[in-house]
Amino acid sequence: MLKLFPDKSAGQQAPSNLGAAGAFFTWGFNPWRVLLGLTFVGLHLLLDRESVVSRVWVGTDAWYPPAGLELALLIGLGLSYAPLIFVAGFVTSMVNYHLSPFGAIIWYVNVLIALSYTAMAAVLRRYIRVDGILRSLQDVFRSIFFVMAATLALAFGGSLSFVWSDKISLHHYFAAALNWWIGDSVALFCLSPFLLVYVTPWLKAHLTGGTPFESKKLFSDADRWSKPRDLGNILEFFAQGASIVATLFVALGSRFAGTYQLFYVFFLPIIWIAVRRGVRGATAATLMLNVGAIFMLRIFPQSLNRLVSLQILMLIVSVTGLCLGTLITERNHADRELRESEGRMQALISTIDEVVFEFDANGIYKNIWTTDETLLIRPKSQMLGRHASEFLSPDIVEPILKIFQEVLKTGKKQSVEYSWPLPVKTWFLARVSAIPSSDGRPTSVCMTARDITTSKLAEEELHRTTQAAESASRAKTEFLANMSHELRTPLHGILGMTDLVLDTALTSEQREYLEMVKLSSDSLLGLLNGILDFSKVEAGKLELENIEFLLSERLFQTLKIMQFRAEEKGLELTWHSDAGVPEHLIGDPARLRQVLVNLVGNAIKFTERGEISVQVLARELTQQTAELHFRVQDHGIGIPRDKHHIIFDAFTQADSSTTRKYGGTGLGLAITKRLVELMGGTIWVESEPGHGSSFHFTAKFGLVRTPAPVVPALLTQGDTL
Numbered sequence: 001m002l003k004l005f006p007d008k009s010a011g012q013q014a015p016s017n018l019g020a021a022g023a024f025f026t027w028g029f030n031p032w033r034v035l036l037g038l039t040f041v042g043l044h045l046l047l048d049r050e051s052v053v054s055r056v057w058v059g060t061d062a063w064y065p066p067a068g069l070e071l072a073l074l075i076g077l078g079l080s081y082a083p084l085i086f087v088a089g090f091v092t093s094m095v096n097y098h099l100s101p102f103g104a105i106i107w108y109v110n111v112l113i114a115l116s117y118t119a120m121a122a123v124l125r126r127y128i129r130v131d132g133i134l135r136s137l138q139d140v141f142r143s144i145f146f147v148m149a150a151t152l153a154l155a156f157g158g159s160l161s162f163v164w165s166d167k168i169s170l171h172h173y174f175a176a177a178l179n180w181w182i183g184d185s186v187a188l189f190c191l192s193p194f195l196l197v198y199v200t201p202w203l204k205a206h207l208t209g210g211t212p213f214e215s216k217k218l219f220s221d222a223d224r225w226s227k228p229r230d231l232g233n234i235l236e237f238f239a240q241g242a243s244i245v246a247t248l249f250v251a252l253g254s255r256f257a258g259t260y261q262l263f264y265v266f267f268l269p270i271i272w273i274a275v276r277r278g279v280r281g282a283t284a285a286t287l288m289l290n291v292g293a294i295f296m297l298r299i300f301p302q303s304l305n306r307l308v309s310l311q312i313l314m315l316i317v318s319v320t321g322l323c324l325g326t327l328i329t330e331r332n333h334a335d336r337e338l339r340e341s342e343g344r345m346q347a348l349i350s351t352i353d354e355v356v357f358e359f360d361a362n363g364i365y366k367n368i369w370t371t372d373e374t375l376l377i378r379p380k381s382q383m384l385g386r387h388a389s390e391f392l393s394p395d396i397v398e399p400i401l402k403i404f405q406e407v408l409k410t411g412k413k414q415s416v417e418y419s420w421p422l423p424v425k426t427w428f429l430a431r432v433s434a435i436p437s438s439d440g441r442p443t444s445v446c447m448t449a450r451d452i453t454t455s456k457l458a459e460e461e462l463h464r465t466t467q468a469a470e471s472a473s474r475a476k477t478e479f480l481a482n483m484s485h486e487l488r489t490p491l492h493g494i495l496g497m498t499d500l501v502l503d504t505a506l507t508s509e510q511r512e513y514l515e516m517v518k519l520s521s522d523s524l525l526g527l528l529n530g531i532l533d534f535s536k537v538e539a540g541k542l543e544l545e546n547i548e549f550l551l552s553e554r555l556f557q558t559l560k561i562m563q564f565r566a567e568e569k570g571l572e573l574t575w576h577s578d579a580g581v582p583e584h585l586i587g588d589p590a591r592l593r594q595v596l597v598n599l600v601g602n603a604i605k606f607t608e609r610g611e612i613s614v615q616v617l618a619r620e621l622t623q624q625t626a627e628l629h630f631r632v633q634d635h636g637i638g639i640p641r642d643k644h645h646i647i648f649d650a651f652t653q654a655d656s657s658t659t660r661k662y663g664g665t666g667l668g669l670a671i672t673k674r675l676v677e678l679m680g681g682t683i684w685v686e687s688e689p690g691h692g693s694s695f696h697f698t699a700k701f702g703l704v705r706t707p708a709p710v711v712p713a714l715l716t717q718g719d720t721l
Contacts, residue, residue, distance in 0.1 A: 032206045036077075037084055043069060044088035048096050054294050062297070062311050063290055066092070067184040068191025070113075074121040075192070076200025077207065086114040109161050116154045120147065137327045144319055147188055148181075155181035182311050189318040190290050193283040236276065243269040244288050252296040261306075263313045270317055274324040278332055282325025286318050345369050355449045358435070361408055363388045363401045366444060375451060377420070396420065400430070404445050407432050411442075417452070427456040488528050495521045544588040544678055548704055551581065551616070554589045555596075559614065562600045571604060572611040580618040582626050586702030591675050596630070598668045599695050603634035607692070610635030619698060626701050627681070633694040639687040648673040648683065672697075 047065035054062065070085050089110040093099045099106040124143060159177040162168040168176050247269055251262040266289055274282035293314065302310065345356070350371045358367040365383045373380060377391045389397045396418050403414050413433045419425055428449040434442040498518045502511065559575055566573040596614070603612045612634045620627040639647060648669050676683045681698035 032203075036203065036207065037087075040069070040073060040084055041088045041091055045092050045095060048092045050294075052096060054297075062183070062294055062307070062314060063186035063190065064180075064183040065187050065191055068187035068195065070117055071121070071188050071192040072195035072200055074117060075124065076196050077204060079118055079121055082114055082118040085117065086110050089113055105161050105165050108164075109158055112157055113154070116150065116157075120150045123150075136330050137323060140323050140326045144189070144323075148185055151184050151188065152177075152181050155184065179311075182315055186290065186311070186315045186318055189315070189322055190283075190286045193279070193322055194287045197280050197283050240269060240273050240276070240281075240285070241288070243272065244285060244292060248289070248292045248296050252293070252302065253300045257300070261309065263310055266313065266317045267320065270321040271324060274321055275328055277325070278329035279322070279325035280329075282321040282328075286321040289317065290314055346371070357447045357449065358444055359388070359404060359447060360444045361404060363397065363404065375426075375449075392420070400432075400447075403432050407434050407445055408442055417456075425453075426451060427453045488525065488532075491521060491525055491528065495525065542674075542678065544591055546586055546588070546702065548584060548586055549589040551583055551585055552577065554593060555614075555616070558593045558596050559600070562597065562604065565601070565604050566612060569604060569607070570609065571607055573600070573604075573614075574611060575614045575616075577616040578618055580621070581616050581628060582618070582621070582703060584704040585626065586704060587679065587699070591679065592699065595672050595675050595697065595699075596632070598672045599632040599697075602668060603632055603636060603693070603695075607634045607636035610692075621703075624703060626703055627698055628701065629696065629698050631694060631696050633692065635692040638689040638691050639685065639693055640689055641687075644685055644687070647685065 044066050047069060051064055051066070066088075070088075073081050073085065090101070090106065093106045093110065094101055123146065156177045159168075159173055159180055162176055163170055163173055247265045251257060251265050254262075256262060270282065270285055270289065273285040277285075293310065297307075297310075346369060355372075355375055356369040357365065360366055364387050365385065368376070368380045368383060370376065370380070376383065383391065388400070392400075399416060400418070403416055406412075407414055411434055413431060415429065415431050417427065417429050419427045429452045430447050430449045432445050432447045435444045435446050436442060495518065498514055498521065502514050502518070506514065555575060555577075559573060563573050600612065600614065612632070615631045615633070617629040617631070618626065619629040673683050676697045676699060680700035683695070683697035685693060685695050687693035
């Protein structure tokens with residue numbers, strides 16, 4: 001096409017960059033912007049002049065480099081540089097084509113070019129994610145179709161200026177528009193990618209003070225072009241450059257070039273370099289091929305028909321190189337990420353000390369990660385691709401495969417323990433989870449296996465130790481119970497004989513001695529009864545009765561006995577029952593009596609003066625049950641607050657000195673607590689040293705539906721025993 005005007009600009013950043021349009025005018029703050037503006041205008045002039053000169057040499061434009069320069073500027077540095085494109089085009093129109101700055105044509109063409117490429121850049125950045133370089137083959141295809149469609153519209157719109165200025169006739173309008181379109185397209189898919197890969201990242205870093213594009217690092221790390229040069233790589237590099245020169249000579253300068261259409265040989269070096277070097281190598285090779293073709297056409301002129309074929313072929317070669325290079329780079333990047341992922345997985349496995357398996361739904365090993373292959377049944381290489389049943393027994397495989405199916409069906413994680421006789425029996429804890437898939441229906445699972453042999457052996461040892469301790473405890477309890485029975489039999493004989501002797505005529509000295517024997521025997525009998533009761537509770541053999549009884553009658557009988565002991569110490573014992581406390585109950589009056597005897601007995605033991613009161617309250621009543629609250633309060637020595645939690649333990653007292661002064665084994669409150677718990681209640685104490693103690697306990701009883709006639713109470717509420 002006969003180009004009279006500067007070419008069009010290219011697409012760049014998303015509309016978010018439109019707000020930065022004023023950045024172009026802040027040259028004074030960044031000398032790099034001033035230098036960039038001057039350099040861009042100069043390059044635009046030179047590349048357009050090169051296009052004019054090549055048109056003279058060749059007879060037509062094989063490509064139009066300023067278009068690629070403008071596209072790279074907008075994509076690489078931002079839409080704020082759109083005014084610079086207009087300025088460069090305006091200057092080029094005046095210098096190279098001698099157009100008047102006051103003419104309508106120069107304004108029409110340059111405004112159309114600047115606006116068209118700016119809009120194109122905005123679409124590319126926002127919807128196709130072109131932010132410095134095409135990241136995927138899908139992006140390449142989208143960009144190709146969009147750019148070629150947009151450039152075609154621009155070419156037909158811009159070519160109207162040729163007709164307007166009478167440079168071409170309306171008959172040649174269609175051909176001029178196609179020539180404009182193809183020439184720009186070659187530059188857009190050849191020069192622009194090269195500049196975006198190699199130049200604009202460096203410019204962006206200096207203009208913004210930041211770092212180069214992430215995409216440059218992304219692709220350079222995946223391309224052989226960026227890897228350290230060794231001798232083989234250097235030789236391959238020169239061989240690839242020589243292949244470009246050779247194909248140019250064969251297609252344009254050899255004696256076969258005039259007879260045969262050999263332009264298709266251009267694909268050979270492009271494919272080779274793209275496969276080996278990725279997108280960076282493909283863009284560089286495509287640029288070298290296009291520039292080399294211009295020089296070869298100067299040396300070996302071609303006919304107009306061959307030039308048209310060459311121009312179309314150069315567009316196809318540029319697109320092919322860009323697509324293939326992007327595909328290779330994308331694949332290399334995916335391979336690198338896969339290797340890094342494998343490395344991260346291996347590092348993770350080494351830290352958690354677990355074996356990780358990947359199975360498909362049928363139980364075939366797909367992958368294995370471990371730092372210790374001695375934990376595997378076979379070497380990893382022998383297990384991959386084979387079914388688990390080939391290495392594990394059915395009693396292990398079948399439950400695991402069932403778990404696989406459940407995990408794949410529900411998506412929920414599951415765990416299972418299994419053992420396997422390696423050199424020694426080894427236990428593993430396996431956790432199974434589904435591996436997500438793109439369609440939402442996973443077909444493989446991940447199973448981690450951790451060696452839990454040590455903890456399993458410790459668990460078994462603890463179980464054996466616990467069983468032995470429980471057996472020893474039961475044996476101890478049974479021994480105590482048996483011994484208590486065996487000791488009580490002769491002791492009852494001693495007490496009986498002592499009572500008989502005391503009923504005979506005795507001297508005062510003999511009576512004193514026998515009373516000491518009876519007192520000691522009574523103390524020993526109380527101790528044995530406590531040990532027997534405690535043994536029964538510990539052995540779980542103590543059962544409560546459920547009989548009907550009158551609460552007031554039982555309390556009177558119990559507290560009447562304790563009255564004599566209180567009077568011996570000069571203490572007063574009182575009782576009070578709330579009006580709401582039911583009289584007829586169902587429970588075990590004997591065990592209730594035992595609890596009260598223990599608590600009141602302790603109150604008498606540890607109180608030197610004052611009174612002891614027993615109070616009964618109704619805590620919760622239903623149609624079938626009654627929960628009663630009992631309180632035994634004294635004015636004794638009291639208990640320190642930090643000792644409240646230990647007095648209900650067996651064989652303990654709040655102060656060891658009390659054992660020497662008051663006697664006792666420390667079993668009374670322990671037995672009382674267990675009896676209260678058997679009656680469905682709780683026990684606690686409120687006490688301070690020197691201010692007495694208040695013991696509380698609750699107990700649950702059944703209620704009699706049709707009570708018998710009430711017998712007149714033997715003890716009225718608030719009376720003194």
